Structures are given as C-alpha cells and as structure tokens.
Amino acid sequence: MVDAVARRARWMAFYILLAALAITFSGPLGWLILTALKAPNELSVFPIQLFPESPQWHNFADALTFVDFLGYARNSMILSTLTAVLTTISSAWMAYGFARLSAPGKKFWFGLLISTMMMPSIVTLIPTYLMFAKMGLVDTYVPWILWGLSGAAFMIFLFRQFFSGIPKELEEAAVLDGCGHVRIFWQIFLPQSWPMLAACMVLTFTGAWGDFIAPSLLLSDDTTTLAVALTRGYVNEQGFPVQNLLAAGSTMFILPVLLIFLFFQRFFVQGFSTSGLK
Numbered sequence: 001m002v003d004a005v006a007r008r009a010r011w012m013a014f015y016i017l018l019a020a021l022a023i024t025f026s027g028p029l030g031w032l033i034l035t036a037l038k039a040p041n042e043l044s045v046f047p048i049q050l051f052p053e054s055p056q057w058h059n060f061a062d063a064l065t066f067v068d069f070l071g072y073a074r075n076s077m078i079l080s081t082l083t084a085v086l087t088t089i090s091s092a093w094m095a096y097g098f099a100r101l102s103a104p105g106k107k108f109w110f111g112l113l114i115s116t117m118m119m120p121s122i123v124t125l126i127p128t129y130l131m132f133a134k135m136g137l138v139d140t141y142v143p144w145i146l147w148g149l150s151g152a153a154f155m156i157f158l159f160r161q162f163f164s165g166i167p168k169e170l171e172e173a174a175v176l177d178g179c180g181h182v183r184i185f186w187q188i189f190l191p192q193s194w195p196m197l198a199a200c201m202v203l204t205f206t207g208a209w210g211d212f213i214a215p216s217l218l219l220s221d222d223t224t225t226l227a228v229a230l231t232r233g234y235v236n237e238q239g240f241p242v243q244n245l246l247a248a249g250s251t252m253f254i255l256p257v258l259l260i261f262l263f264f265q266r267f268f269v270q271g272f273s274t275s276g277l278k
Contacts, residue, residue, distance in 0.1 A: 029254075036060065036248035043243050056244065063248035067233035072226040076209055077256075079144055079225060084205040086148025087155060088197055094151050095159030096185050100171065110160070117153045122213075129217050139220045144208070155200045162196045163189055198264045206257050226253055 035043070037055040063069060097103075098110050132143050166189060174184045190197070215225040221232075230253060234246040 032247050033251055036063075036244060036251050038244050040242075040244060059244050059248040060252065063234070063245045063252065066242070066245050067229055067249070069226070069229075069249060069252070072224065072229040073256075075219075075223060076225040076227065079141055079215075080205045080208040082141065083144050083148050083208040084201045086145060087152050087204045088200045090149050091151040091155035091200065092159045092190065092193065092197070093185065095156045096163055096181075096189055098156065098160045099163035101181070113153050114157055117157075125213065125217070132218060138218055139223055141223075143214070143218055152204065155204070158200065159193070159196060162193055166192060202260060202264050205260060209257055 034051060036059055037057065038049075038052040039054070039056050042049055042052055098106060128143075129138075132138055137143055170188055171184055174188055179187070209225075210227055211225070212227045212231070216228045219225070219228070230246065230249050234242045234249060236242055
C-alpha cells in the first residue's frame with residue numbers, strides 16, 4: 001500500500017513537472033498570439049492586459065499587406081528548400097564515404113570535421129562575407145548553394161552512424177551484381193535512410209528558415225528572407241515597431257516550421273532513435 005502511494009506521488013510530481021515545462025515553453029507562443037490579436041491602444045495599457053477585449057483578427061490580414069509578406073515568404077521557401085535538399089544529400093554522400101570507403105587518414109579527417117562543430121559560426125562571418133563579396137556573389141542565392149553542397153558536420157555524423165549500422169551483406173551482394181558506389185548509395189543506402197533524411201531535412205530547413213545573420217548580410221531588401229523583413233518592415237512613420245502587426249507576422253512566420261515538424265514528427269523521432277548514437 002505504501003509503495004503504491006509513493007509510486008502515485010512520483011507520477012504526480014512527474015506530471016506536474018511536465019505541465020510546468022509545457023507552460024514555460026508554450027507561454028511565449030501564447031503571448032505572441034495574444035499580442036497579435038490586440039488593438040494598438042491595448043499594447044501600452046498598465047497594468048498589462050493579458051487578453052484582448054475584442055480580438056482583432058484583421059491584424060493578420062493587415063500584416064500580409066503592410067509588407068510584401070508573401071514575396072518574402074517565397075524567398076524564404078526557395079532558399080530554405082534549396083539549402084535543406086542540398087545539405088541533406090551532400091551530407092549523406094560524404095557520410096557514405098566515411099562509413100564505407102577505405103582511405104588513408106579517414107579517421108583523422110572525420111575527427112577534424114566533427115571538431116568544426118565546436119567553432120562558433122560568428123567566427124567565420126566576416127571572412128565569409130568578404131570572400132563572397134570578392135567573388136561577386138552578394139545578393140544571390142549561390143552562397144546557400146555552396147553551403148548546401150559542402151554539407152553539415154552534424155548531419156554527416158548522423159548519417160555516418162546510421163550507415164555504419166547497415167549490414168555489409170547488402171553492399172556485398174550489390175557489388176556482385178555489378179553495382180558501383182554511386183549506385184549502391186542511391187539504390188541501397190538512401191532508400192533505407194528515409195527517417196534520417198526526413199530528420200535532417202527538417203533540421204536544415206528550420207535552420208535556414210529562421211536564419212537572420214546571413215540573409216541580412218548577403219541579400220538586398222528585394223531578395224531577402226521573411227526573417228529579416230519582419231525586423232525591418234513592421235515600423236511606423238516614426239520608426240517605431242508596430243507591435244501587433246509584428247506579432248501577427250511572427251505568428252504566421254512560425255506556422256510553416258510548426259506544420260513541417262508536426263507532419264514529419266514520426267520520421268524525426270525515428271531518425272534520431274535509429275541513428276546509431278552509441
């Protein structure tokens with residue numbers, strides 16, 4: 001009886017902790033949505049008014065027209081999709097080489113690649129900008145193509161761990177059938193790694209979708225992304241932010257990422273649970 005009461009108390013404490021964490025993480029999102037539904041005069045009320053007296057649903061429509069929201073969203077979608085596809089495929093291809101091919105110094109180069117994850121990206125920001133500026137690639141999407149073709153160290157690590165767990169008998173049977181490494185990669189390894197592909201695409205897409213620094217440095221006002229446009233566009237004639245429209249635009253900004261994660265959630269969890277992190 002005492003054990004049952006103690007077990008019930010532990011479960012209750014666990015659920016209370018989960019509820020507290022859920023409120024902590026969902027609180028900012030809820031505040032953002034409530035701000036998006038407020039009238040301008042309700043934003044400066046003291047004490048703070050939590051709920052709007054009359055939800056201003058037209059703020060979302062106004063946010064679409066206050067700036068070229070759909071145009072910037074199109075730019076973000078093109079750039080994020082391009083980055084996600086190229087980074088995922090190139091990372092998988094490089095991981096296949098580290099997992100299956102024999103080459104002198106392979107372990108050293110793999111360790112050196114993984115060590116780059118500890119380097120803050122801000123360290124290479126100015127040299128990267130100067131390099132692209134000298135090459136005449138500013139205000140183009142070519143830098144993102146080059147970044148995508150270069151892969152990502154974390155993705156390469158995940159794919160390498162996943163590919164290392166694929167039975168070598170499949171590869172040996174394919175070699176007996178006359179398959180080369182390219183065909184083995186495309187017809188054997190990639191079809192078996194859909195969970196990893198989905199997980200890496202989601203991570204890369206969300207990273208590119210929310211990136212602010214690179215687009216603000218390399219793209220002009222016409223070709224920039226929605227993340228940059230949100231911070232620059234929703235201002236009044238005096239230069240102050242229009243907070244309710246900014247909140248409405250920010251709410252719509254996070255919707256694609258949220259929907260993509262919910263749609264690929266099963267693959268996302270499965271990909272990391274089978275990636276061989278051991």
